[in-house]
Amino acid sequence: MRKSEEGADGVALAGIVKSFGATRVLDGIDLAIEGGEFLTLVGPSGCGKSTLLRIIAGLETADGGTVAIGGRRVDHLRPDERDVAMVFQSYALYPHMTVAGNIATPLELRRLTLAERLPLVRHLSPRRPRVMRGIMAEVRAVAETLQIGHLLDRRPAQLSGGQRQRVALGRAMVRRPRVFLMDEPLSNLDAALRVHMRSELAELHARLGITFVYVTHDQVEAMTMSSRVALMDRGRILQLGTPSDLYDHPATLAVARFIGSPPINLIEGESDGAGGVRIDGARLPIAQGVAGGTRVTVGIRPEALHPAPPRHDGPVLRARLKRAENLGAEWLLHAILPDSAGTAVVARITAAEHEAAQRAGLIGEELALAVSASGMHLFGADGARIAVRRLAGAA
Amino acid sequence: MSPSRLIGRIAAHTVLAAGAVVMAAPFVWMLLTSIRPPEEVFGAVFDPIPSRFAGFENYGQALTASNLPRAMLNGVIVCGGILAVQLMTAIPAAYALARLSFRGRELLFALVLFGLTIPIQVPALPLYIAFANLRLLDTYFALMAPFFLTVFGLFLFRQFFRTYPEEILQAARLDGMGEFEIVWRIAAPAALPAIAAFSVFSVVAHWNDLYWPLIVITSSERATPALGILAFRDAETGGNYGALMAAASLITGPMIAGFLAARRAFVRGITMTGVR
Amino acid sequence: MRPRSPQARSEARWGAIFAAPALLLILTILLAPLAVLVALSVTDYRLGAITVRLVGLDNYAALLGDPVFQRSLRNTFLYVAFVLPAAVFGGLGVALLVHARIRTRTVYEVIYFLPVTSTLVAMATVWQFMLHPTLGPVTPLWMNLGFGRIDLLNDPDLALGTLALIGLWQLIGFNMVLFLAGLSAIPRELYEAAALDGARHAPDRFLRVTWPMLGPTTMFVTVTSTVTAFKVFDTVVVLTRGGPLGATETLLYILYLEGFQYFRMGYAAAMTVVLLVFLAGLSILQARVIERKVHYA
Incomplete structure (x- = not known):
């Protein structure tokens, strides 16, 4: 396994299989997470991403396959021996302990002997006060970096959601783990705080320089924070790559569908064998090298559709406008395609473009949507991507 | 492993x-x-x-040589009577405590909380004197009346009604329902799990109760199950243990069968008493 | 008077109507008897007596000097002192063991809970038979273990302890169910967080997660068990009638005798007031517990 420049440990998963009863939740996962990267496992609920994370943590045992951290197999190790930290969706803070007690717990459990942790008996240890002073100094330092230094004496019930989140991060950070695992940590926060915490987590990752494995069902979180994203569905990884890889070159129809908001427009059609796709009344010139008569799905990102004059030089879809949504900086044009059995499509354009198009009279009840070739993807009937050789000049 | x-x-x-x-x-x-x-x-x-x-x-022998069948019938009458009055008084009052604002609500709730700590043994003396003066000793009424009030039921149902969504009550009012209808047609059916749990509680408690029946009942025609088994034992001392054990089985059997049938409701009821 | 909405007027009216029967019951069954009780406790009232005299605190003074009352207090406290810790920690122990079972959990739950729902008078009769020195199965079992013949219910040194064991037998399943509910309410993620934090030994998991998370349950169980043990009555009536030699006279049994057998109502009322003071102390304790529980959530 490779180590990053800072020497952070990566995680290697090979052939991970897991079933609950008759349900196979993980179906042979191979994944090399590089040292120091921010890898996000994303997918719909039930895709197995949380189970995979819990297998890395050691909270769940795989039925087959191996887990290695920093090049060393950890399958036989207990969770605490794997030197990983985890932030839970519910934060899992100890409600009866103060913030300081919560953050100190992992250090106490590591640096004090069992006898030194037992009630009454612990006071017999002469070295305990010294160890505890050291622990509290570290706890304070971590709390300061997370800006919760003033909350150390509070209990979790007295904290806001965002503050609890920070305490959970602090408890994970304080023992400097090799790998940081996070299971939907932002899903209990309100929308504004979630956006804010996204950038804080990204900064935290940059500062700590260790490997982050992050589980979410929210593709926006996956796209905004990650070095790489592994998109999972039904126990398999559909695609592994950078956020732009997944967005610009989705390997399958399922990936294209999952990534992007608003979602990608999908239009059913048939290859004409002459470099084009017939969709009822229109023809899109993008199917070079595909045998004629093949059923295909054309995927077009909303930002690849633009209002155009009817005599536009390039592929154009005739559309009927249903509704125009003003998002401020952008507009979403909701339309249906009369040429394709009323398929609904969405075009995303900037406010400036919308204004210009409106002035030019391009947006009426009927409108033409020009398709820019770079935002077009072609998928076969099996959902796999069909490589497209672009026509010269079809911008 | x-x-x-x-x-x-x-x-x-x-x-x-x-x-x-x-x-x-x-x-x-x-x-x-x-x-x-x-x-x-x-x-x-x-x-x-x-x-x-x-x-x-x-x-x-247990069924013929004693008043055991009568005691069990009395048990059914007394438990049923107590439960009926308890539900009729506690459900509307608990709804009022939980959802209506009226004068004296805080005082009433304070009294309920106070009442939770008072077992029957505390008001037993004055109640006994009152029943004696009214010549009501040794009657079904004397057996049942002290338990018509159930602060426990009031408390339990109030806690339940407090969690009931306000929107549904408002919708019912907009549909033209009066408060009386809301209690019995909207709130009470929704509270069925709590009512079931409470009913098991109430019946088990009064079927098994010894203290109060021992005080107010003297005739064997009014004996409750607990008194019935006591009388049977005293009559049979040194006698037929087989029949005595048969009698014990008959008395305790219905409660155990009831518990096994309503185990979930019972356990839920216990956990609602304040632990969770 | 400030103007009120039709809704507020309707609520005020219906609230009063709904609360009226319950309030009436509280007045007649709870408050009025309490007032009468306190009044009785300063009289020498006897049922059927023609004259009643105010005696001030004489009844309370008599209680202080009454060896039977003092013995019953001592017996009751001894009984509580044995039953309470055994029922709380026994219930907790059984709950911990049962909670970890998967297939057999329901079986154990039902068996341990059986005594709670059964009619104690009937089951006390069964115990009496079981403990019978010549007819019951306990004595031969005991003698098979090499001990001498014992008569648990007729030995002044053993009778109270025997009643306490039967009390424990009846109470432990109830506490187990309460603790099981408390255990089920502990989020699994807390144990997982503890596992990642390094809690590898069972004592660590118990001390850092289980025991603190059960705190409110434990206090609740302690208070209810104390009240239940305090009210021990049925087994005394069925098994010992306070004997042998007053070894099992308990507070409620003495109260019952004074009030409803000897009809010394004034004296019994004073005794009831003492009982009320104990119960009030317990409920104050419980109220504090509930406050602490709010702190946790």
Whole structure:
């Protein structure tokens, strides 16, 4: 396994299989997470991403396959021996302990002997006060970096959601783990705080320089924070790559569908064998090298559709406008395609473009949507991507 | 499974099974003796399994040679009467406490909380004197009346109604329902799990109660199940243990059967009393 | 008077109507008897007596000097002192063991809970038979272990302890169910967080997660068990009638005798007031517990 420049440990998963009863939740996962990267496992609920994370943590045992951290197999190790930290969706803070007690717990459990942790008996240890002073100094330092230094004496019930989140991060950070695992940590926060915490987590990752494995069902979180994203569905990884890889070159129809908001427009059609796709009344010139008569799905990102004059030089879809949504900086044009059995499509354009198009009279009840070739993807009937050789000049 | 975990499991089962034997022993002994012929009860040798089935004689004697059937019927009457009045008074009052604002609501709730700490033994003396002066001792009414008030039920139902969505009540009002209809047609049906749990509680408590019946009942025609078994035992001292155990089985059987049938409701009811 | 909405007027009216029967019951069954009780406790009232005299605190003074009352207090406290810790920690122990079972959990739950729902008078009769020195199965078992003949219910040194064991037998399943509910309410993620934090030994998991999370349950169980043990009555009536030699006279049994057998109502009322003071102390304790529980959530 490779180590990053800072020497952070990566995680290697090979052939991970897991079933609950008759349900196979993980179906042979191979994944090399590089040292120091921010890898996000994303997918719909039930895709197995949380189970995979819990297998890395050691909270769940795989039925087959191996887990290695920093090049060393950890399958036989207990969770605490794997030197990983985890932030839970519910934060899992100890409600009866103060913030300081919560953050100190992992250090106490590591640096004090069992006898030194037992009630009454612990006071017999002469070295305990010294160890505890050291622990509290570290706890304070971590709390300061997370800006919760003033909350150390509070209990979790007295904290806001965002503050609890920070305490959970602090408890994970304080023992400097090799790998940081996070299971939907932002899903209990309100929308504004979630956006804010996204950038804080990204900064935290940059500062700590260790490997982050992050589980979410929210593709926006996956796209905004990650070095790489592994998109999972039904126990398999559909695609592994950078956020732009997944967005610009989705390997399958399922990936294209999952990534992007608003979602990608999908239009059913048939290859004409002459470099084009017939969709009822229109023809899109993008199917070079595909045998004629093949059923295909054309995927077009909303930002690849633009209002155009009817005599536009390039592929154009005739559309009927249903509704125009003003998002401020952008507009979403909701339309249906009369040429394709009323398929609904969405075009995303900037406010400036919308204004210009409106002035030019391009947006009426009927409108033409020009398709820019770079935002077009072609998928076969099996959902796999069909490589497209672009026509010269079809911008 | 690792050896240490296997040892742990075996140890846990050993401890639990040993405890279970002690817990179940009286029930097993009761049932075995209730079908044991009399000559064996007094025999010197202890063979747990009866040599012949004498259940018919024992149960027959328990049912005919005493007022046990009457006591059980009384138990049904008393438990049913208590429960009916409890539900009729506690449900609307609890709804009012939880959802309506009226003068004296805080005071009423304070009284309910206070009442939770007072067992029947505290007001028993004055109540007894009152019943004596009204010549109501040894009546069904004297058996039931002190329990018409159920602060526990009031508290339980209030907690339940507080969690009921306000929107549904508002919608019902907009649909033209009055508060009386809302209580009995909207709130009470929604509270059925709580009502079921409370009912099991109430019936078990009053079927098994000894203190109050012992005080107010003197005639065997009004004996409750607990008094019935007591009277049977005193009449049969040194006599037929088989029949006595048959009587005990008959008295406690309905409660155990009821518990097994309504176990979930019962356990939920217990957990609602304040732990969760 | 400030103007009120039709809704507020309707609520005020219906609230009063709904609360009226309950309030009436509280007045007649709870408050009025309490007032009468306190009044009785300063009189020498006897049922059927023609004259009643105010005696001030004489009844309370008599209680202080009454050896039977003092013995019953001592017996009751001894009984509580044995039953309470055994029922709380026994219930907790059984709950911990049962909670870890998967297939056999329901079986154990039902068996341990049987005594709670059964009619104690009937089951006490069964116990009496079981403990019978010549007819019951306990004595031969005991003698098979090499001990001498014992008569648990007729030995002044053993009778109270025997009643306490039967009390424990009846109470432990109830506490187990309460603890099981408490255990089920502990989020699994807390144990997982503890596992990652390094809690590898069972004592660590118990001390850092289980025991603190059960705190409110434990206090609740302690208070209810104390009240239940305090009210021990049925087994005394059925098994010992206070004997042998007053070894099992308990507070409620003495109260019952004074009030409803000897009809010394004034004296019994004073005794009831003492009982009320104990119960009030317990409920104050419980109220504090509930406050602490709010702190946790």
